[in-house]
Amino acid sequence: MARVLTPRAEDFPRWYQDLISKAELADNGPVRGTMVIRPTAYALWENMVADLDRRIKDTGAQNAYFPLFIPESYLTREAEHVEGFSPELAVVTHGGGKQLEEPVVVRPTSETVIGEFMAKWTQSYRDLPLLLNQWANVVRWEMRPRIFLRTSEFLWQEGHTAHADEEDARTYARRILHDVYQDFMESELAIPVHVGRKTDRERFAGATSTYPLEAMMGDGKALQLGTSHELGQNFARAFNIAFSGKDGGQELAWTTSWGVTTRMIGALIMVHGDDNGMRVPPRLAPIQAYVMVVKDGEGIPATAAQIVADLKAAGVRVQLNDRTDTPFGRRAVDAELKGYPIRIELGPRDLAEGNVTLARRIEGTKTAVPVNGVVKAVIEALEADQKALYDAALAHREARTFEVSTVDEAIEAAANGFAKISWDAVGVEGEAKANQSAVSVRCLVRADGSVPLSQDEPGLVAYLARSY
Template sequence: MPKDTITPRSKDYAQWYLDVIAQAELADYAPVRGCMVIRPTGYAIWERIQKALDERIKATGHQNAYFPLFVPMSFLTKEADHVDGFAPEVAVVTHGGGEELAEPLVVRPTSEAIIGPSFANWIHSWRDLPLLINQWANVVRWEMRPRLFLRTTEFLWQEGHTAHATEEEAEEEALTILHEVYADFAEKVLAIPVIKGIKTDREKFAGALRTYCIEAMMQDGRALQAGTSHNLGQNFARAFDIKYQTTENREEYVWTTSWGVSTRLIGALIMSHSDDEGLVCPPALAPIQIVVVPVYKGDTERTTVLEAIERIIAGWEGRFRVKLDDRDQLTPGYKFNEWESKGVPVRVEVGPRDVEKGTVAVARRDVPGKAGKEFVPQEGLVDRLATLLEDIQSSLYARALAYRDERTHDVTSFEELKEAVEHGFARAYWAGSSDDEAAVQAETRATVRAIPLEQPERTGTCVSTGRPTSRIAIFGRSY
């Protein structure tokens, strides 16, 4: 694993991204077009993402369930906007068990259309509401320009699906997920600052009333939609006849929501924090938080050093996620490079001199080279490491936030907007239509990434139409 195989970011950001993935052994392209193989290092990150999200999803009252992979074609077509949005992207099973099927089955691109009939069966009265369900699953959307983690034909995700008695409750649910699950997770665990906003009609989910999103800025200034939460109104309830009896014995359609995040978050992670040495993983997420590397020559030193390490790390279990790299045939330098490229937040080195002096060397991944390395006493090491991990976590967040703020510009003219989205986000008053938005995109390759939920209390002039408006939008080029 020679280190110089990572292309510098400054030279070619897209190639750098692929090199980081290859070097950290996160994923490979599969021999099936558009699909990926998630390798153990990458999957361990996904497991950590799953755990942190699953805890938040359950803490907000949801239960996991599992619905079929296959959706009969006729189900997908029940909601008109939904089928328009997804039909061009689906994979279709036409044969099963050696025979041609009477009705083709679609491999789920999302599960509203197969969950609908179950909800219709399960929900009878107001007592059955709210129904709060989540599913961890694979989905398939045919991808013409695949890119590892960001756009793959098959990807892994969670999709929440809920049903409520009133529009207000559905709206509250969609926003709870946005704030308490997605934004909280992105900011506290991934250390990625996100803009919480609403999508324009042009960008919303096929079949939704309103789509809320968390939107992040990558290191190249481009936007990445990191999660979406949809208030589906009664659209799917009507399409799948999901009704309930009210406390006054009337029959009403329920109000539903759906919401999801996917393995795309691993792409967001890579492009938020990593550097030319490879992946940088925030401690709250990292499958391995601290790697301990013994430094020795010969068997006597080896024994001394490994005995000292055993003593030093006794009691770390349950406190930190630790890996002792005691592989014999590899040099310390090789190991340093490997764990650096895999993003482990902290490296502890122990050599014979450290054993003598009661010290260890501690290197923090977010500050490369000598600046990030210091020799510290073994005494009090646990507390020092705990503080260091917290510091790395908050530093990564602060750095990403400062970067985003630097690259976000208030613009008042179309020319300024065009200039701003070359390197980041443009913040502009916006009162345009979907057509106006399309015109902006044709000219600048940028779209409205979000109408932020937090809006200024002033008014201004729409950057496109010149109309007065109090609404600010964030424009950016997106992944």
């Protein structure tokens, strides 16, 4: 197959940009830092939304929608929060041809505006927990944009909850972290993630605890795929989210927030893509089986239509391409670029023998399969290839994770992957030193891999890396 992408090993960032363009995933928007998500990538996002939305609702959360514009005064109520977001804010000062009495901020996140309404809707402990989620766009004025990874506007899901006590808030934040996010990323995206705790230096502005999900990309760098935050009573205090407790006294609620974004599309590209394009995890793929007519011939249209019908009946997402007016090679390259897991190729020669060709994008093989065995072969291949992607990503992460004992060694190791080191050997001073070399502590975990309650727990393990 002719080379259409810069090889990953030669120039990983150029390969990433080439793939986005050649696979027709996205374009740069007319305003610097914005993006246009094209149908191929948006179909991936729709499948992510559908799966995550079901999982989130299973935890008891309900969807709502809150305004895009937030009074600037809302953000100033929580000092740490506004300080953390100030460099990224887009502020509107004029509307309808007139200067506004108070500037409004285009939402960078919605803790403040949702906090305002949580206070309005919460009077008694009987109103809690209040579990809200919204699917929306947000704006963070990005100085160094990169499509899907860091853009000035992006799509996301943001959950916000209020609870009667700290333990309930913590339990829920961690349920989202593990049961929703981690399970989705590992079982659907086929991306292994480290789930841990951010250091105090790295935690979300205004949070008391930030729990990230960190993945290794194909070039060894880290990408944060999502976060769940305990906000303590900081926002409840700022917005007076108070309620009458069981004893009749007034208490402040404990709140959480959590979110994932279109950044997951970028992760999917950088973890699973190869020199021929994307490799889309079968469970997530909008098109799982791509039926391609190689050349017109007797019986081919009817056979293709029957294969499509049989696959649909078996629950496989399938699409027919019978455009023989376009050269087959060009269509095959396009299918490779877009990462369709299975191609079923029908040509007169194979069909005369009662076969079709089954091309597996992830395994990279082509085999002859009897027409009456196509459905079984496709279903088996989809499941095997989902596992193969995860196993390959995990093996890659393990091969490029280096156990070290000093901060200097960690900085050196981070040039090639993740550094695994005792947090006691890093500490606050070591973290600051690493940051000077563009290396950060991605997360802290206990020795058994579980999530700590504090960075001060003894015996913690730190993962350091360069990141996107």
